[in-house]
Amino acid sequence: MARREVHLREKTLYRMLYESAGRSEEILGVNIEDLDFAGRRCQVKAKGARTKARRRGQVREDFVLETLYWDAGTARLLPRLLKGRTRGPVFLTHRRPGPGKVVNSRDVCPDTGLARLSYGQARALLDEHTAVGGPGTGWNLHEFRHSALTHLGQAGASLLMLMAKSRHKKPENLRRYFKPSPESIAELTSLLAPGASRR
Template identity: 40%
Template sequence: MSSDPVLQNYHLLPSVRGDLLVRLGRGEEAKLEFERAAELTQNIAERAFLLRRAEELADSGVSGPALGAAAEEFLARDELNAATIRSYGQTLRRLRLAVGDQLPLAALTAEQVARVFETAWGAAAAKTWNRHRSAIRSFCAWACLDDLAADLDRRAETRSRALPIGSAQLYEIWNRPGIPLRERALWRLLHESGAAVKAVLSLNVEDLDLDDRRARAAGTWVSWRSGTAGLLPELVAGRSRGPLFLTDRKPGPSRTPRDGDRCPETCRSRLSYERAEYLFKRATAALDPTGDGYTLRQLKPLA
């Protein structure tokens, strides 16, 4: 294609080659391609952009770790929990697909990050935009880079307080057939205790005082009434330690949970907030006037 006379003076051809060479980590070659593209274009704005790309590669020296390897190392840190790894991984995966795993970190620019954000999340909700922005800032701080999200303004989030589920809908939830024991116990406990979802999901079997109908979680007491009291003994039967609410299956070898989040008797891990929320929304979609399903927070009764 490059030998075609029609394309000999077509500036987009060396520009595209330059982008591909950057992704392959061949910065010096990419710099020459951008400079050639700048010479060929007749558009002043395009020429300035292409020369800026070439200067960025020259200034960076295109040395040091590549984006893909750095992202993997960043996500492999022990202090990150599974939810954070998933969230950060989504952001970095989109960035890596856009600019290439082989791009040296020193060559990554705020302009490239801004283009990725506008393409991927320009129309996203403020909460989603801010989550990805926070992930990029955390990655930059860890990698000792300039804040590449500095030009991305944080969007204002508006949160409307969801009303508690009405008594008629609660009756339907409590009496719906086919609901697994784990879900029935979790939903009852959230409603009767009024405690935060994360606090309830953090409960361990050894935290429970079944006689006094209470448990210690996250520095506070969680108490319950007869509805929960009738379900917990069956839920904890045969278990003396480990998370109260467990996943359905044992985790795969690549997703081994921390010891504190694994049941020593069953080897299953603690139920995550995301999974518990999904199951509740799916089970209550037919009862919710919006059709989306209720959230676990809506089980908390009015004060």
């Protein structure tokens, strides 16, 4: 989104959602310490990850981590968004947590005191930027992931590569994105021609 009225925070979020094909909750949950700027990637908790309880009620932070990758658009926007910050949530609200509100220390920037942008807030902002028929008619945050996978499928990405990018566990959940072009089917068929090398 190149529109001037869209804040840098939202531009970065939307670009990162699209380029990474990540789930919105994963991207909103990323902290600056999780980012690998040189590798254009970060690690996020796998979908459905939960803390595992030890005996006698002790909680252990034991998660499966998965890697998300982004590209040049996100790489250009992130430094401008962070403005030198080196810790805390990547995406922040413009307000501090209200008095009496209990917030996990991971969800507050230690330098500014601002809280992490929530899914509900991000969804409302996207609706505001994309609604054409009044409030509630705009896009859903999941549409960035859907669009990314659709475009990769149209570009000829294999089902296995789509699974690796999206981290889906079941191929059937990705078949709607996997649409080989007539040219790629013809190229595949040519491998069966007389004289074609076979193993």
